[in-house]
Amino acid sequence: MRAxxxxxxxxxxxxxxxxxxxxxxxxLAFYSWPAMHFNGLGFVVRDTWNLGNLYADPIMRHGTxxxxxxxxxxxxxxVGTLLSTLIALSIALPMGIGAAIFLAExxxxxxxxxxxxxxxxxxxxxxxxxxxxxxxxxxxFLGRHFYPLIAHSLGKVIPFFAEPTGSGYGLLxxxxxxxxMIVPIIAATLRDAxxxxxASLREAALGLGATRFEALWKxxxxxxxxxxxxxxxxxxxxxxxxxxxxxxVSGNALNYLPHRIYDPVSTMAAFIVSQLDSALQDxxxxxxxxxxxxxxxxxxxxxxVNALARLLLLVWNNSQRSVVI
Amino acid sequence: xxxxxxxxRPAHQIRLSRRIASVSGWTLTGACLFALSALMxxxxxxxxxxxxxxxxxxxxxxxxxxxxxxxxxxxxxxxxLSAGALLLAxxxxxxxxxxxxxxxxxxxxxxxxFLADVLVGVPSIVVxxxxxxxxxxxxxxxxxxxxxxxxxxxxxxxYICRTTELALRQVSNDLRDAAYxxxxxxxxxxxxxxxPAALPAVLTGVLLALAVSVGETAPLLxxxxxxxxxxxxxxxxxxxxxxxxxxxxxxxxPFAAANALAYAAALLVTGFVLxxxxxxxxxxxxxxxx
Numbered sequence: 001m002r003a004x005x006x007x008x009x010x011x012x013x014x015x016x017x018x019x020x021x022x023x024x025x026x027x028l029a030f031y032s033w034p035a036m037h038f039n040g041l042g043f044v045v046r047d048t049w050n051l052g053n054l055y056a057d058p059i060m061r062h063g064t065x066x067x068x069x070x071x072x073x074x075x076x077x078x079v080g081t082l083l084s085t086l087i088a089l090s091i092a093l094p095m096g097i098g099a100a101i102f103l104a105e106x107x108x109x110x111x112x113x114x115x116x117x118x119x120x121x122x123x124x125x126x127x128x129x130x131x132x133x134x135x136x137x138x139x140x141f142l143g144r145h146f147y148p149l150i151a152h153s154l155g156k157v158i159p160f161f162a163e164p165t166g167s168g169y170g171l172l173x174x175x176x177x178x179x180x181m182i183v184p185i186i187a188a189t190l191r192d193a194x195x196x197x198x199a200s201l202r203e204a205a206l207g208l209g210a211t212r213f214e215a216l217w218k219x220x221x222x223x224x225x226x227x228x229x230x231x232x233x234x235x236x237x238x239x240x241x242x243x244x245x246x247x248x249v250s251g252n253a254l255n256y257l258p259h260r261i262y263d264p265v266s267t268m269a270a271f272i273v274s275q276l277d278s279a280l281q282d283x284x285x286x287x288x289x290x291x292x293x294x295x296x297x298x299x300x301x302x303x304x305v306n307a308l309a310r311l312l313l314l315v316w317n318n319s320q321r322s323v324v325i
Numbered sequence: 326x327x328x329x330x331x332x333x334r335p336a337h338q339i340r341l342s343r344r345i346a347s348v349s350g351w352t353l354t355g356a357c358l359f360a361l362s363a364l365m366x367x368x369x370x371x372x373x374x375x376x377x378x379x380x381x382x383x384x385x386x387x388x389x390x391x392x393x394x395x396x397x398x399x400x401x402x403x404x405x406l407s408a409g410a411l412l413l414a415x416x417x418x419x420x421x422x423x424x425x426x427x428x429x430x431x432x433x434x435x436x437x438x439f440l441a442d443v444l445v446g447v448p449s450i451v452v453x454x455x456x457x458x459x460x461x462x463x464x465x466x467x468x469x470x471x472x473x474x475x476x477x478x479x480x481x482x483x484y485i486c487r488t489t490e491l492a493l494r495q496v497s498n499d500l501r502d503a504a505y506x507x508x509x510x511x512x513x514x515x516x517x518x519x520x521p522a523a524l525p526a527v528l529t530g531v532l533l534a535l536a537v538s539v540g541e542t543a544p545l546l547x548x549x550x551x552x553x554x555x556x557x558x559x560x561x562x563x564x565x566x567x568x569x570x571x572x573x574x575x576x577x578x579p580f581a582a583a584n585a586l587a588y589a590a591a592l593l594v595t596g597f598v599l600x601x602x603x604x605x606x607x608x609x610x611x612x613x614x615x
Contacts, residue, residue: 014421098357126540213347241448306446
């Protein structure tokens with residue numbers, strides 16, 4: 001009887017987790033409802049974020065009090081978020097896979113623990129410190145040395161990479177800094193999966209005459225494909241929602257779709273931070289509610305992506321990692 | 326002696342193209358790992374070299390004045406906010422972790438575990454904005470310790486839940502069997518036997534959650550605000566400073582004194598986070614080896 005009570009009590013307290021998640025989503029939806037009503041579905045396809053004339057008297061439009069000329073569209077944010085995430089993933093995936101392979105297969109076991117730990121410490125570095133590093137040293141380095149180099153080689157062939165390379169703030173810089181933040185997720189998960197592959201697989205491949213690298217590349221690595229997809233989704237979720245580092249290196253473009261890979265962009269997460277101060281100037285409060293709508297959209301996207309990632313890792317793999325990522 | 330000569334190469338000879346593929350494969354993967362380590366070293370170098378130069382005793386003992394002065398208010402604020410977050414998150418997180426570990430096959434435990442993983446993935450700015458519209462605006466707390474701590478608690482809750490669960494799973498089932506066979510009920514077995522056995526690992530998880538909340542910025546920007554003064558002890562209606570804000574804000578200022586504060590803050594935050602992570606690793610490793 002008492003045992004049952006204890007268990008029920010624990011189950012109830014554990015309910016705080018689902019309750020928190022539900023509270024976040026529902027409250028953001030509830031709070032941004034007037035904005036959703038006013039903005040409609042055009043919210044995600046318009047590329048103008050304009051608070052309207054803040055000095056005029058509010059007018060009524062679609063049953064909502066707004067400042068004259070106000071329109072809220074976040075297409076440029078969606079494009080910025082997707083492109084920076086795409087760049088980050090296309091750098092982080094090969095790098096993470098390479099590092100995981102080398103760690104799992106080439107580094108001696110005693111050393112492996114410490115090198116993995118060192119590289120995975122990247123996950124512990126706060127986002128704002130990445131931002132500081134990006135702002136202080138990476139932007140000048142890339143802007144002065146690396147981007148002109150790309151523009152003069154790759155830029156001759158593909159217009160998207162052509163000059164002008166700008167000051168160093170922008171899409172590519174955001175992607176590069178983001179990639180470093182998500183690479184340990186991929187490297188750590190894949191290394192775990194590679195190490196836990198049965199040794200007999202490798203032995204069989206070696207016995208058939210494969211080199212060590214062929215055994216790895218053609219036999220061991222395909223076996224971890226599902227883990228890799230799951231880890232990629234996890235990394236994707238992290239990159240989509242990353243705020244501070246992107247805020248500090250992306251150039252925070254407003255109402256601008258990037259024409260070149262060096263152009264300034266903004267992402268949904270960074271935009272919420274950079275725009276709240278000016279949104280507060282809107283006397284109707286619709287701007288703050290529209291920012292809440294961005295937060296709501298971002299919450300839904302990240303919940304879907306993360307749920308998908310966990311399902312992939314759980315169902316396909318049944319893996320229980322030893323570390324919480 | 327006139328048997329046909331074998332057309333196959335001897336086993337020790339591998340075709341050149343395969344050998345090239347193999348060598349370049351190892352080189353490329355090795356280069357990836359090297360690049361990753363080098364970048365990590367670069368970040369640490371920037372933070373530590375510039376941070377040590379900027380860190381003076383006065384930074385630790387005086388409060389911020391405009392864009393100069395010290396960081397005492399921010400250090401105090403970070404400690405207050407993180408302590409508040411732990412105070413709120415630890416009881417709930419540990420209880421949820423116990424439930425998902427000890428009743429791990431129930432549907433509710435599976436759900437909690439899954440949603441904890443999803444909650445880890447919710448961007449911190451979403452939690453921050455939720456805190457802003459929910460607590461700062463709707464509840465009318467304005468920028469405050471309460472709003473900031475609750476936002477940080479939401480961030481650390483799933484970490485504590487998951488690390489507690491992993492810690493309890495390490496406890497041998499023999500221990501549980503022995504306790505049950507002596508007639509103990511669930512409560513006695515879990516609180517009296519399993520939890521003490523797992524306590525070092527549980528505390529390590531709590532410390533890791535502390536490291537996460539010390540390093541967070543986005544959930545605090547619009548819940549805790551910023552203040553140049555020491556905390557006045559009020560839970561609501563009183564903004565408070567914290568170190569990560571100093572990093573973000575003061576690095577954008579055109580003054581050397583402000584930038585120095587940002588570097589000093591970065592050193593303090595990064596140093597703290599790294600020490601906790603290294604200590605946690607040592608504790609968990611020692612336990613795993615036993």
